[in-house]
Amino acid sequence: MSVAHGLLAVTRLTLYEAFRKRILMATLIAGAGFLTLYGLGLHFMVRGEAGGMALVERRVFLNMLTLAGLFAANFLTIMTAVLLPVDTLSGEIASGVIQTVAVRPIRRRDIVLGKWLGHWIVMAGYFGLLAGGVLTITFLRSGFTPPKLEIGLPLILLEGTVLLTLSIAGGAKLSTVTNGMLAFGLFGLAFIGNLVEQIGTMAQNDAARQVGTVASLIMPSESLWQLAAYHMQPSVIRDLGNSPFSPVSVPSVAMVVWAAGYIVVTLALGIRWFGKRAL
Amino acid sequence: MTDPVIETRELRKQFGDKTAVEDLSLEVHRGEVFGFLGPNGAGKTTSIKMLLGLVEPTSGSGSVLGAPIGHRATRARIGFLPEHFRFHDWLTGRELLLVHGRFLGMSSRDTKARADALLARVDLLDAAHRPVRTYSKGMMQRVGLAQALLGRPDVVFLDEPTSGLDPLGRLLVRDVIRELREHGTTVFLNSHILGEVEATCDRVTFVREGRTIRDLRLGEIDGSTEVDLRVGSLTEEARAAVARIGRIVEDGATSTADGPERLRVSIPREDLLPELARALVERGIALYEMRVARKSLEATFLEVMGEDQRPG
Numbered sequence: 253m254s255v256a257h258g259l260l261a262v263t264r265l266t267l268y269e270a271f272r273k274r275i276l277m278a279t280l281i282a283g284a285g286f287l288t289l290y291g292l293g294l295h296f297m298v299r300g301e302a303g304g305m306a307l308v309e310r311r312v313f314l315n316m317l318t319l320a321g322l323f324a325a326n327f328l329t330i331m332t333a334v335l336l337p338v339d340t341l342s343g344e345i346a347s348g349v350i351q352t353v354a355v356r357p358i359r360r361r362d363i364v365l366g367k368w369l370g371h372w373i374v375m376a377g378y379f380g381l382l383a384g385g386v387l388t389i390t391f392l393r394s395g396f397t398p399p400k401l402e403i404g405l406p407l408i409l410l411e412g413t414v415l416l417t418l419s420i421a422g423g424a425k426l427s428t429v430t431n432g433m434l435a436f437g438l439f440g441l442a443f444i445g446n447l448v449e450q451i452g453t454m455a456q457n458d459a460a461r462q463v464g465t466v467a468s469l470i471m472p473s474e475s476l477w478q479l480a481a482y483h484m485q486p487s488v489i490r491d492l493g494n495s496p497f498s499p500v501s502v503p504s505v506a507m508v509v510w511a512a513g514y515i516v517v518t519l520a521l522g523i524r525w526f527g528k529r530a531l
Numbered sequence: 532m533t534d535p536v537i538e539t540r541e542l543r544k545q546f547g548d549k550t551a552v553e554d555l556s557l558e559v560h561r562g563e564v565f566g567f568l569g570p571n572g573a574g575k576t577t578s579i580k581m582l583l584g585l586v587e588p589t590s591g592s593g594s595v596l597g598a599p600i601g602h603r604a605t606r607a608r609i610g611f612l613p614e615h616f617r618f619h620d621w622l623t624g625r626e627l628l629l630v631h632g633r634f635l636g637m638s639s640r641d642t643k644a645r646a647d648a649l650l651a652r653v654d655l656l657d658a659a660h661r662p663v664r665t666y667s668k669g670m671m672q673r674v675g676l677a678q679a680l681l682g683r684p685d686v687v688f689l690d691e692p693t694s695g696l697d698p699l700g701r702l703l704v705r706d707v708i709r710e711l712r713e714h715g716t717t718v719f720l721n722s723h724i725l726g727e728v729e730a731t732c733d734r735v736t737f738v739r740e741g742r743t744i745r746d747l748r749l750g751e752i753d754g755s756t757e758v759d760l761r762v763g764s765l766t767e768e769a770r771a772a773v774a775r776i777g778r779i780v781e782d783g784a785t786s787t788a789d790g791p792e793r794l795r796v797s798i799p800r801e802d803l804l805p806e807l808a809r810a811l812v813e814r815g816i817a818l819y820e821m822r823v824a825r826k827s828l829e830a831t832f833l834e835v836m837g838e839d840q841r842p843g
Contacts, residue, residue, distance in 0.1 A: 261633040265619070272621050348617040352678060355583045356634035357607040530546070531585040 258358030262366025263373075270336065270374045279332050279378060286328060287385040290321045291393070298394050312489055314396040319481055319497040321386035322398075326408050326477055329379040333416035334435045337371040341423035341522075342431055345531060354531050361523045368420050368519060375412050383408070400483040407480035410511055411473045415439060417515045421522025424529060442471035446478060453501035461501065468503065472511040475503035534597075536561045536686055536717045537582060542591035543741075544577050551577040553741035555591070564708055564718040566728040566735035566749075568828075570836060574741040575721050576614055579688050582719075583611055596685055607635055610684035614691045614721075616675040620664035624655055624674045627663055628681055635682040642681070649677035654703065668695035676707065686717045693727060705731055729828040737835045745835050749828070756801050757824045760794040763817030772810040776803055791819045 344350040422431035445467020452460025468475040481497040535558040542555035552574040559565045580586040584601025598605040632642025650656045653673035672695045693701045708731045737745045777798035
């Protein structure tokens with residue numbers, strides 16, 4: 253019996269469960285619908301502007317469209333990151349299913365880590381499909397690719413990972429509904445906090461900016477998206493700041509380190525809560 | 532007596548203000564079929580969960596198979612059928628066993644062979660390809676029994692293993708328990724069905740309000756044997772002779788005025804039965820029927836728990 257056998261067995265079961273249950277199918281259908289809509293929208297917009305724009309204008313236009321597509325992909329990934337694992341621990345604890353697993357020679361931490369890894373693979377695969385779909389459709393129709401994808405896409409994935417980790421760890425302590433409410437509540441808090449920060453920066457109001465920073469520390473998801481969007485825009489758009497995806501206040505790289513630490517600490521808390529929990 | 536396979540000393544579990552288990556002190560020996568009895572809310576399920584490492588004790592100590600309770604490697608040698616037998620019900624019966632084989636670290640080939648054998652044993656081979664959620668309550672309990680036995684455990688905890696089963700299913704479980712005993716497997720049985728406990732267990736422990744209050748080897752209930760007699764009219768002399776051998780518990784119920792008389796006599800030892808028969812026959816009393824009626828576990832249960840118990 254290898255040390256990692258429990259972790260791998262739980263990961264494998266989690267993946268199998270995701271493929272067998274209808275939730276993934278529903279997510280895939282939603283994703284396919286989104287890509288179809290995006291493709292149609294892009295097609296008609298590109299056809300409408302044919303030959304009527306200067307090269308720079310066309311680049312700005314296509315970049316905004318692509319980022320809008322990636323924003324939607326980001327949002328769908330976040331929904332998946334929260335909803336797919338929201339009851340993986342709390343639901344199995346409430347129903348008693350977890351008992352027959354936890355009595356096996358598996359460490360409790362491996363149950364949490366196995367579920368985390370399995371769901372992360374599903375989420376990352378889903379994001380890969382959506383983002384890959386948006387970028388492929390854009391490239392095939394217009395020949396455009398946004399810059400710095402190698403920085404932007406991992407940042408979006410990191411954002412999804414933050415919410416996925418929160419959803420799994422919360423399930424070790426909270427009921428399914430409370431856990432889902434908390435994860436989406438924090439996501440909303442980060443969104444509003446970022447808006448306050450952007451407006452505060454524009455108005456040169458330090459207090460408003462600090463409120464936004466505190467919100468980003470409580471939940472770094474929105475900052476990661478802002479940073480990703482910042483990198484995936486050509487410098488000319490960033491400098492002009494005339495795109496809805498151009499942050500006035502650009503999150504610092506330290507936010508990436510914070511988010512990574514956030515994931516580690518949240519996961520450690522989830523492992524601790526589950527380890528102590530009466531099953 | 533062999534070394535104890537399960538041993539606990541003053542095991543206690545407190546949930547907030549509520550004490551679920553006050554003092555669990557017991558020993559279960561290798562190859563024993565052990566019954567764990569008590570009314571609802573007595574702390575039986577929490578006790579089992581502590582022994583399995585699902586619930587951390589507040590205080591006290593315990594060991595299973597010589598290792599501290601909850602020891603990871605030792606859990607590979609333990610089987611468990613939980614009270615509510617909930618499983619990953621989107622899996623088929625066979626898949627469920629294969630998944631548990633992986634949890635146990637068994638090889639794929641061994642798991643498949645073992646799964647097929649167990650599915651056949653619990654009469655689920657023809658339903659093995661169906662999702663567990665389509666199973667009846669009894670089928671779920673039987674597939675649960677199969678998963679409990681998958682790793683060829685040395686100790687099996689069965690928490691109400693027949694609550695959802697029909698009489699045939701109960702017989703099947705009873706047979707499985709007998710087979711386990713023959714193979715030297717220790718069975719820890721928590722059941723409300725006292726007739727089943729009586730039929731399968733070697734020894735029982737009664738638990739009340741979170742405390743183990745009495746340990747009893749079945750067959751030694753109350754240390755006495757009760758005998759039902761149907762006899763002709765008893766003379767005073769015959770009655771006195773019977774009273775010298777045992778204690779008359781019930782006396783004199785007759786269906787007709789001159790019909791046989793019913794009598795229940797409690798005798799201290801079974802070897803006094805011939806003497807009792809002789810005492811009647813030698814005094815010319817017609818003996819129509821003589822039947823040993825051991826005190827039931829149910830009667831003992833009620834006696835041990837006391838009259839203040841209310842239905843749970």
